[in-house]
Amino acid sequence: MKGYFDYASGCPVDERVLEAMLPYFKIPGNPSSVHSQGYQAREAIEKARESVAELIEAEPNEIIFTSGATESNNLALIGFALRNKDKGRHIITSKIEHMSILNPCKFLQKNGFEISYVPVDKDGIVDLSFIENSIREDTILISIQHANNEIGTIQPIEEIKEISGNIPLHVDATASLGKIEVDIQTLKADLVTLSSNDIYGPRGVGALFVRKGVKLHPLILGGGQERGLRSGTENVAGIVGFGVAAEITKKEYKEESERLKRFRDRIIENVLKIENSYLNGHRERRLPNNVNVRFSYIEGESLVLSLDMEGIQASTGSACSSKTLQPSHVLTAIGLKHEEAHGSLLITLGRYNTEDDVNKLIEVLPSAVERLRMMSPLYRRR
Ligand code: PMP
Numbered sequence: 001m002k003g004y005f006d007y008a009s010g011c012p013v014d015e016r017v018l019e020a021m022l023p024y025f026k027i028p029g030n031p032s033s034v035h036s037q038g039y040q041a042r043e044a045i046e047k048a049r050e051s052v053a054e055l056i057e058a059e060p061n062e063i064i065f066t067s068g069a070t071e072s073n074n075l076a077l078i079g080f081a082l083r084n085k086d087k088g089r090h091i092i093t094s095k096i097e098h099m100s101i102l103n104p105c106k107f108l109q110k111n112g113f114e115i116s117y118v119p120v121d122k123d124g125i126v127d128l129s130f131i132e133n134s135i136r137e138d139t140i141l142i143s144i145q146h147a148n149n150e151i152g153t154i155q156p157i158e159e160i161k162e163i164s165g166n167i168p169l170h171v172d173a174t175a176s177l178g179k180i181e182v183d184i185q186t187l188k189a190d191l192v193t194l195s196s197n198d199i200y201g202p203r204g205v206g207a208l209f210v211r212k213g214v215k216l217h218p219l220i221l222g223g224g225q226e227r228g229l230r231s232g233t234e235n236v237a238g239i240v241g242f243g244v245a246a247e248i249t250k251k252e253y254k255e256e257s258e259r260l261k262r263f264r265d266r267i268i269e270n271v272l273k274i275e276n277s278y279l280n281g282h283r284e285r286r287l288p289n290n291v292n293v294r295f296s297y298i299e300g301e302s303l304v305l306s307l308d309m310e311g312i313q314a315s316t317g318s319a320c321s322s323k324t325l326q327p328s329h330v331l332t333a334i335g336l337k338h339e340e341a342h343g344s345l346l347i348t349l350g351r352y353n354t355e356d357d358v359n360k361l362i363e364v365l366p367s368a369v370e371r372l373r374m375m376s377p378l379y380r381r382r
Contacts, residue, residue, distance in 0.1 A: 003311040003357055007289060007350030008149050008175065013241065014200040014351070020244040021202065024237035031234050032225065041236045048243025055246040056173075056192065057183045058209050064226045065239050068206040069174040069195035070100040071219075075208055075229070076170045076191045077104040079216035080141050081113055084168075088138030094118040094126050094155075095333040097145055101172060102329075118144070123282035124153030124334050132163050142169050146176040146187070150317050150330045150346060151281030152290025154180065161188045168214060174198055174206075178249045179257055179287050190214045196238070200351060201245030205238040260349045261288035263358045267347060268293075270362045274369055280331060280344055289349040292317075294336070297379035298372040300344050306368045312361055315346040 001012060013021075024044060029037025031045055046060070053060045066072045081091065093105055095117045105115045116134040118126045126144060142164050147154045154176065161169055170191040173182045178199040184192060192209035196202055210216060210229070222231030268291055271277055276296040295303070300316035307314055317328040327341035336344075347361070373379040 001352045002354075003313060003360065004352065005312060005314045005347045005349060005357070005361065008198075008346065008348035009315055010203075011197050011200050011350055012352065013197075013202055014245060014248060016248060017201055017241045017244045021237045021241040024240045027236065031236060032223070041234075044236060044240050044243075045234055048239045048246075051243040051246040051250075052194065052207055053209075055177075055182070055250050056194070056209060057185045059212070061227075062209055062211060064208045064210055064229050065234060065242075066206045066208055066230055067204055067235070068197075069098075069172070069193050070206075071230075072193040072195075072206045072208040073098065073100040073172055074104050075216060075219055076193060077101060077141070077143060078108065079219055079229070080168070080170070080191065080214075081108050082217035083215045084140045085113075088136075088140040089113045090116070090136050090139045091141045091143065092116045092118060092131060092134050092139060093143045094120060094145070096120055096124060096148055096151075096153075096330045097143065098149060098172060098174070101143055101145070120153075120333055122335050123285070124148055124151045124330070125282065125285065126155055126160070128156070128159060128163060131160060135164060135167065139167055142167055143172070144169070145172040145174075146182065147173075147180065147287050148281070148330060149175040150328060151292045151334065152287035153282045154285045154287065157187050157189065175287065178253050179260075179289055184209060184211070196242035196245055199245045199249045201242040202238045205235060205242045207242070256351060257288040260353070263349050263353060263355075264288055264291055266358060267291050267361060271365060274366050277369075280334065280336070291347040291349075292344060293347075294340055294344040295369050295373075296340075296343060297376045297382075298343050298369060300342055302372050303345055303368060306372060307364065310360075310364045310368065312364060315348070316342075317344060317346050 027041055029041045031041040049060045049063050053063050109115050118130050120126050144155055144160055168190040171189040172193045174195045176182055177194055190211040194207045196205040218229045220231050225231050271293050278294050280292040304316055327338050331341035
C-alpha cells in the first residue's frame with residue numbers, strides 16, 4: 001500500500017478486521033433460525049450492533065445495518081419522506097452533498113416533494129441564514145453532511161440543529177467517521193449515515209442511526225429483518241467486520257487523526273509552494289486526512305496518471321460518481337470555474353501512510369506539475 005493517497009475512494013480492510021470476519025463465512029446458520037448455528041450468527045450481529053452504537057454514543061436498537069452509505073442515505077431521505085409526507089413535503093439539503101443524497105432528492109422532487117438546496121461559501125461552509133430563511137411550516141427534514149468527502153470541509157452541525165429546532169436532522173457522516181468525533185449526543189441528529197469501509201471495515205456494509213421515535217418507511221421489503229426497516233438475510237461476516245472496525249476506531253482514531261493531521265499540514269505547506277497552486281476547502285475546519293489542491297494550467301486527470309507512474313495513487317475528486325466529463329458539483333458550488341475544477345487534485349491520507357510516503361509525495365509532485373505545465377500551451381503562452 002506504499003504511496004496510496006486515495007483513502008476517500010477506498011480503504012483496505014484492517015488485518016484485525018479480516019481475521020475476525022473469516023470464521024463467519026463458514027457459519028451456515030441464518031441469524032433468524034432458532035437453532036444453535038443460527039443463534040451464533042445472531043449473537044455476532046448483535047455484538048457488532050453494540051460496537052457500532054458505542055462508537056457514536058447511541059443505543060444498539062437505534063442502529064440499522066444496510067449495504068452501505070448509499071443505501072443508508074436513500075433510506076434516510078426517501079424512507080423518511082414516504083413515512084412523514086402527511087406532515088409536509090419540504091426538505092432542505094445542501095448543494096455539496098454526495099450524489100446518494102442529491103439523486104434521492106431529485107427522485108422526491110419528481111414525486112411531489114419540494115427541495116431547498118443550501119449554497120456554500122468559497123470554503124464549502126453552508127449558509128446558515130439560508131437554512132433559517134428556508135424553514136417553513138411544511139419542512140419535514142434537513143439533511144446536511146458532517147464533512148465533505150472531496151474538500152474535507154466540516155459543517156457546523158450543532159449550529160444547524162440550533163436553527164432548526166425540532167425539525168428532524170439527517171447527517172451523512174460517511175466522510176467524518178473515524179476522522180473526527182461523531183457523537184450523536186453532541187450532533188443531536190435524528191438520522192446518521194455510517195459506512196464500514198471508510199473505517200477499514202469491509203465494503204458492502206453500512207448503517208443508519210435512527211433515533212428512537214423517528215419513523216421511516218422501508219425501501220427493501222421482505223422478511224422483516226432489521227426491525228422491518230431493511231429486509232433480507234443479514235450479511236453476517238460483513239456486519240461482524242464493521243463491528244470490529246468500529247471497536248478499533250473507537251480506541252485508535254484520535255491518535256491516528258493527530259498523526260494524519262501532521263502529514264496533511266506538511267503536504268499543504270509544501271504543495272502551496274508550487275506557483276499558481278491553491279487549496280480547495282477550509283484551511284482549519286477540515287478533515288485531518290484531506291488535501292485538495294488545484295493547479296492552474298494543468299488537468300487533474302493527467303496529474304493523477306503522471307503520479308501513478310511514480311508509484312503514487314491520488315484522485316481528481318469523488319470516485320463515487322460515475323465517470324462524466326462534468327466537473328465536480330462540489331468544486332463548482334464553492335465557486336470554481338470549470339477549468340479550475342478540472343485542475344484539482346485530491347489527496348486523502350489513511351492508516352497505512354508513512355513518513356516515507358509523504359516525503360516521496362512532496363518530492364515528486366512539484367516536478368510532475370512542472371512537466372505537465374511544460375506541455376501545456378496555455379502555460380507557455382502566458
Ligand atoms: N456519502 C459520502 C459523504 C461519501 O463520501 C460516500 C462515498 N464514500 C457515500 C456517501 C457513498 O458511499 P458508498 O459508495 O460506500 O455507498
